[in-house]
Amino acid sequence: MDHLNAFVPxxxxxxxxxxxxxxxxxSFAVKDLIDVANWxxxxxxxxxxxxxxxxxxxxxxxxxxxxxxARIIGKTATDEVSLGILGENPFTGTPLNPAAPxxxxxxxxxxxxxxxxxxxxxxxxxxxxxxxxxxxxxxxGLFGLRPTHGRLNFRGITVQAPSSDTxxxxxxxxxxxxxxxxxxxDETLPEMLPRTLLIASDAFAFxxxxxxxxxxxxxxxxxxxxxxxxxxxxxxxGLSVWKEAxxxxxxxxxxxxxxxxxxxYNPRLQFSVARNLALAAQISDGERARAALMRLEARARLRxxxxxxxxxxxxxxxxxxxxxxxSISDLALPRxxxxxxxxxxxxxxxxxxxxxxxxxxxxxxxxxxxxxxGTDTTLLAVANAFxxxx
Amino acid sequence: MDHLNAFVPxxxxxxxxxxxxxxxxxSFAVKDLIDVANWxxxxxxxxxxxxxxxxxxxxxxxxxxxxxxARIIGKTATDEVSLGILGENPFTGTPLNPAAPxxxxxxxxxxxxxxxxxxxxxxxxxxxxxxxxxxxxxxxGLFGLRPTHGRLNFRGITVQAPSSDTxxxxxxxxxxxxxxxxxxxDETLPEMLPRTLLIASDAFAFxxxxxxxxxxxxxxxxxxxxxxxxxxxxxxxGLSVWKEAxxxxxxxxxxxxxxxxxxxYNPRLQFSVARNLALAAQISDGERARAALMRLEARARLRxxxxxxxxxxxxxxxxxxxxxxxSISDLALPRxxxxxxxxxxxxxxxxxxxxxxxxxxxxxxxxxxxxxxGTDTTLLAVANAFxxxx
Numbered sequence: 059m060d061h062l063n064a065f066v067p068x069x070x071x072x073x074x075x076x077x078x079x080x081x082x083x084x085s086f087a088v089k090d091l092i093d094v095a096n097w098x099x100x101x102x103x104x105x106x107x108x109x110x111x112x113x114x115x116x117x118x119x120x121x122x123x124x125x126x127x128a129r130i131i132g133k134t135a136t137d138e139v140s141l142g143i144l145g146e147n148p149f150t151g152t153p154l155n156p157a158a159p160x161x162x163x164x165x166x167x168x169x170x171x172x173x174x175x176x177x178x179x180x181x182x183x184x185x186x187x188x189x190x191x192x193x194x195x196x197x198x199g200l201f202g203l204r205p206t207h208g209r210l211n212f213r214g215i216t217v218q219a220p221s222s223d224t225x226x227x228x229x230x231x232x233x234x235x236x237x238x239x240x241x242x243x244d245e246t247l248p249e250m251l252p253r254t255l256l257i258a259s260d261a262f263a264f265x266x267x268x269x270x271x272x273x274x275x276x277x278x279x280x281x282x283x284x285x286x287x288x289x290x291x292x293x294x295x296g297l298s299v300w301k302e303a304x305x306x307x308x309x310x311x312x313x314x315x316x317x318x319x320x321x322x323y324n325p326r327l328q329f330s331v332a333r334n335l336a337l338a339a340q341i342s343d344g345e346r347a348r349a350a351l352m353r354l355e356a357r358a359r360l361r362x363x364x365x366x367x368x369x370x371x372x373x374x375x376x377x378x379x380x381x382x383x384x385s386i387s388d389l390a391l392p393r394x395x396x397x398x399x400x401x402x403x404x405x406x407x408x409x410x411x412x413x414x415x416x417x418x419x420x421x422x423x424x425x426x427x428x429x430x431x432g433t434d435t436t437l438l439a440v441a442n443a444f445x446x447x448x
Numbered sequence: 449m450d451h452l453n454a455f456v457p458x459x460x461x462x463x464x465x466x467x468x469x470x471x472x473x474x475s476f477a478v479k480d481l482i483d484v485a486n487w488x489x490x491x492x493x494x495x496x497x498x499x500x501x502x503x504x505x506x507x508x509x510x511x512x513x514x515x516x517x518a519r520i521i522g523k524t525a526t527d528e529v530s531l532g533i534l535g536e537n538p539f540t541g542t543p544l545n546p547a548a549p550x551x552x553x554x555x556x557x558x559x560x561x562x563x564x565x566x567x568x569x570x571x572x573x574x575x576x577x578x579x580x581x582x583x584x585x586x587x588x589g590l591f592g593l594r595p596t597h598g599r600l601n602f603r604g605i606t607v608q609a610p611s612s613d614t615x616x617x618x619x620x621x622x623x624x625x626x627x628x629x630x631x632x633x634d635e636t637l638p639e640m641l642p643r644t645l646l647i648a649s650d651a652f653a654f655x656x657x658x659x660x661x662x663x664x665x666x667x668x669x670x671x672x673x674x675x676x677x678x679x680x681x682x683x684x685x686g687l688s689v690w691k692e693a694x695x696x697x698x699x700x701x702x703x704x705x706x707x708x709x710x711x712x713y714n715p716r717l718q719f720s721v722a723r724n725l726a727l728a729a730q731i732s733d734g735e736r737a738r739a740a741l742m743r744l745e746a747r748a749r750l751r752x753x754x755x756x757x758x759x760x761x762x763x764x765x766x767x768x769x770x771x772x773x774x775s776i777s778d779l780a781l782p783r784x785x786x787x788x789x790x791x792x793x794x795x796x797x798x799x800x801x802x803x804x805x806x807x808x809x810x811x812x813x814x815x816x817x818x819x820x821x822g823t824d825t826t827l828l829a830v831a832n833a834f835x836x837x838x
Contacts, residue, residue, distance in 0.1 A: 105538070148495070148716050321776045324718050326538050329710050332722030386711045 064153045064172035065132040066090050071097045072131055079127020081241055084234065086123060087173045087182040090133045091140055091166075092225065093117045093214035101216055102136040102147050102166070105325030117214025119183060119225050119242060126241045131179050134169025139316060140185060140218045141331045142166050143193050143396055144380065144389065148328050152382060157199040158421035161379035164194030167228065171198040174228045181229040181238050187218045188308050189400030191226040192426065195412035197379035199422030201235040201441060202228040206431045207407035210242060219311035222304070222404035232445025239438045247439040252429075254368040255284040258292035261372035261399055269373050269423050272416040276425045277371060280413075283443050290363060292372060295355065297398040303352035304401035306345055309338035330386055356405045364408075364430040369440065371427055373399060374412045378421035402428060411437040413444055454543045454562035455522040456480050461487045462521055469517025471631055474624065476513060477563045477572040480523045481530055481556075482615065483507045483604035491606055492526040492537050492556070495715035507604025509573060509615050509632060516631045521569050524559025529706060530575060530608045531721045532556050533583050533786055534770065534779065538718050542772060547589040548811035551769035554584030557618065561588040564618045571619040571628055577608045578698050579790030581616040582816060585802035587769035589812030591625040591831060592618040596821045597797035600632055609701035612694070612794035622835025629828045637829040642819075644758040645674040648682035651762035651789055659763050659813050662806040666815045667761060670803075673833050680753060682762060685745065687788040693742035694791035699728035700736055720776055746795045754798075754820040759830065761817055763789060764802045768811035792818060801827040803834055 065087070071094055075082060090100045093113035100107040116124070124130070135150050137143070145168030146152045153172035155163040163172045167184025171194030174182045184191040186204040195202025203226045210225050217223060227242075229235035236247055257277060262270045281287040293300045313335055319325065320335065327335070363370060376395045380388075403410045408431055412424040429437050455477070461484055465472060480490045483503035490497040506514065514520070525540050527533070535558030536542045543562035545553040553562045557574025561584030564572045574581040576594040585592025593616045600615050607613060617632075619625035626637060647667060652660045671677040683690045703725055709715065710725065717725070753760060766785045770778075793800045798821055802814040819827050 146714075148714070320719050324536075324538070324720050324776050326716050326718055327722060328714050328716055329722050329725070330714050332717060332719050333726035335719070336723035336726045386714050 062154045062172045062176040062178060063151045064134050064169040066100050066135060067150060071133045075124050075127040075129040082127030084128045085131045085179040086128050087132045087134045087170055087179045088120055088130055089136050089167050089170050089184045091136055091185055091216040092120060092183055094120055101139045103138040103325060104149055105323050106139055109319055109323050115214060118211035122242060134173050134182060136169060137166035138327055138331050140166045140187060140190060143189055143393060145194060155198055155379055158379055160381055161421055162382050164197035164379055166190040167194050171200060171228055174200055174230055180234050181227050183227050185215060186224050186226050187222045188397060188404045191228060192374050192400060192410055192412045193396060195228050196374035196424035199414040200228045200230060201232055201414060202412040204403045204410045205434050206409045209434060217315050219308040221311060222308050232442045236438045236442045239435060243435055245435050247435050251440055251443060252284055252367045252369045252436060254286045255281050256288055256290045256363060256368060256370040258370055258372035259289040260291045260293060260297060264297055264398060265373040265376040268418045269377055272418050272423060273373055273425050276415050279447055280371060280444060283447060300356055300405055301398045301401045303349040304405045305397060306341060306349035308404060310341045310346055313338035353405050360406045360408055369427050369429045371425055374424040374426040375399060378418045378423045407431050409434040409437055411441050413441060452544045452562045452566040452568060453541045454524050454559040456490050456525060457540060461523045465514050465517040465519040472517030474518045475521045475569040476518050477522045477524045477560055477569045478510055478520055479557050479560050479574045480526050481575055481606040482510060482573055484510055491529045493528040493715060494539055495713050496529055499709055499713050505604060508601035512632060524563055524572060526559060527556035528717055528721050530556045530577060530580060533579055533783060535584060545588055545769055548769055550771060551811055552772050554587035554769055556580040557584050561590060561618055564590055564620055570624050571617050573617050575605060576614050576616050577612045578787060578794045581618060582764050582790060582800055582802045583786060585618050586764035586814035589804040590618045590620060591622055591804060592802040594793045594800045595824050596799045599824060607705050609698040611701060612698050622832045626828045626832045629825060633825055635825050637825050641830055641833060642674055642757045642759045642826060644676040645671050646678055646680045646753060646758060646760040648760055648762035649679040650681045650683060650687060654687055654788060655763040655766040658808045659767055662808050662813060663763055663815050666805050669837055670761060670834060673837060690746055690795055691788045691791045693739040694795045695787060696731060696735055696739035698794060700731045703728035743795050750796045750798055759817050759819045761815055764814040764816040765789060768808045768813045797821050799824040799827055801831050803831060
């Protein structure tokens with residue numbers, strides 16, 4: 059039985075890994091937006107599966123992990139076609155947040171986070187366009203990576219917004235987290251850690267004071283590992299301005315992606331998802347052009363902040379997971395606030411790791427590391443060193 | 449078995465009528481937006497029923513029909529919370545149009561039209577805010593009445609847009625159609641028919657030429673019954689301008705009606721329904737004020753056109769029922785065109801009857817009679833005389 063409600067209903071997808079591979083002792087789960095050969099890709103929506111053929115090939119990441127010996131133990135629930143950040147899905151139900159059972163798990167990689175946090179597997183694949191690995195990692199108390207945009211082959215994964223889409227994973231411990239990365243990036247972890255840690259002062263100030271306080275010991279421990287620490291403003295234009303740019307670009311692209319399916323099938327969607335698509339259809343070329351400029355400015359800012367040997371940290375989410383079952387209006391500002399902190403990844407293409415380790419009101423909240431594009435294994439090495447420092 | 453897919457799934461609601469009443473030989477069905485005591489009012493949406501308690505009382509119209517001896521044989525499918533004109537419901541499936549099985553039945557009183565046209569009952573109750581009785585009557589080849597706004601007690605019926613909502617019924621034959629009216633209006637039919645028939649020339653020109661041609665013998669027969677006939681423009685401002693006004697007012701009111709439910713439950717809705725609600729939320733006070741003025745002009749126009757002893761006719765729909773399963777974009781213009789002809793009722797509060805009797809491409813299309821507010825039984829008398837003239 060699936061007491062977590064983390065897996066897609068029906069027969070459980072189980073596939074053994076290749077014998078003798080480096081991950082032969084590990085089990086993993088696959089978000090149901092990622093193809094596994096001969097299993098339907100359900101996308102968290104009953105009208106998605108029926109509109110799409112059962113894939114004949116597994117996604118590149120899935121095949122690579124199977125070839126490395128890891129075994130699949132199931133496909134996991136997701137927000138409808140990846141369009142959500144909280145993990146509430148009215149069609150398959152909301153997965154349990156094992157670390158805070160009365161709260162949402164976060165999304166859209168909700169089932170993957172639930173399955174890992176609940177101990178059903180060693181790690182799980184997710185996708186992250188606007189926060190969908192990092193936010194559930196923060197809410198469920200897991201390690202989670204959003205890789206550098208474009209670094210991992212995206213073949214066989216449901217597209218949302220191509221200029222922001224990435225595929226990542228979640229794990230309970232830093233060692234497993236790093237082992238998966240070594241296989242997927244085909245790279246060993248660097249032995250030298252970065253030497254400068256920037257503290258994104260605007261992002262810490264934007265989070266709930268209790269979150270900044272709870273993360274403070276983690277920041278101190280991280281600074282001890284790294285060496286130099288320095289406060290810096292991440293987004294001089296304002297985190298909400300960066301958020302608006304990311305929202306505009308991501309929404310526009312997701313409408314372009316899903317419009318043909320929506321038009322043909324008139325699918326059932328929860329109201330908030332349908333509304334966001336309908337409003338995305340109204341975004342003008344002028345709005346898109348201004349958002350694209352702001353994205354260039356955000357990328358320029360990151361390049362200035364992150365010379366070699368420098369990483370930055372910020373709260374992954376401004377608060378722990380909201381309670382389950384809140385109304386649309388209760389969640390309106392929280393959704394926006396989450397995106398104010400999560401927009402950095404989608405806007406700049408930088409890799410970002412969530413480190414678990416803090417709690418507020420008994421619920422997890424995570425600390426994020428951001429590096430320059432391409433420094434994924436550096437972040438994994440920091441996470442690994444951080445994990446060993448407990 | 450329900451080969452029509454006209455009834456709501458699950459146990460069939462059956463209730464005997466009072467013994468010896470004037471409708472004791474008749475069976476009827478009730479649209480699932482109208483309360484029947486101790487049966488859930490499902491509203492064509494799984495998240496509507498769970499948000500609303502099972503009603504303890506039947507709606508006024510239901511009770512009046514039961515008291516008159518008619519028996520209930522089931523509750524019927526509807527477009528989601530009445531928001532649709534075609535009858536396609538992805539949750540319960542689209543009811544069969546028995547008169548044209550490859551076409552939609554029309555909505556939102558889709559199941560009621562299907563049940564009557566399929567012979568499952570003698571008549572059926574529906575609601576009509578923007579065309580929801582008249583359109584399925586036209587598409588399924590039935591008599592259907594949208595009563596004068598405010599004439600029949602609306603207690604126990606799911607509100608959509610209060611300034612346009614009405615409750616009406618559909619029947620296969622004019623006699624049954626009239627008998628129901630005599631009970632609900634508590635009035636006998638007038639013996640004198642109107643003496644002047646206006647032909648809404650703009651509405652006939654707006655319909656497909658094949659429809660105008662197919663309706664022509666019916667118009668001639670009607671003119672023979674009435675006496676004087678005269679061509680008149682119905683909407684000097686343009687039918688599309690009247691439509692915009694009705695759409696603006698109806699959408700605004702329906703958003704006001706459903707917003708608390710939507711906010712609290714974030715319900716699953718087919719995309720087109722959710723989109724219309726989301727766009728309705730953006731309508732401004734200025735747009736509403738202009739639409740309210742246009743409504744006053746439309747009412748003034750009807751008062752000028754319809755002195756005592758005068759009725760008006762127009763095509764109920766500009767074409768027969770569209771095929772089942774078309775895309776949102778294929779249906780965009782047809783939906784608007786339907787509303788250009790159906791807007792008169794909601795905008796002016798006038799009663800309107802659909803007379804069956806014509807076919808285009810093998811599918812039914814109806815002729816509408818419109819009278820001044822309060823002339824419901826006059827229209828039923830004309831329908832009755834017209835029915836006998838076959």
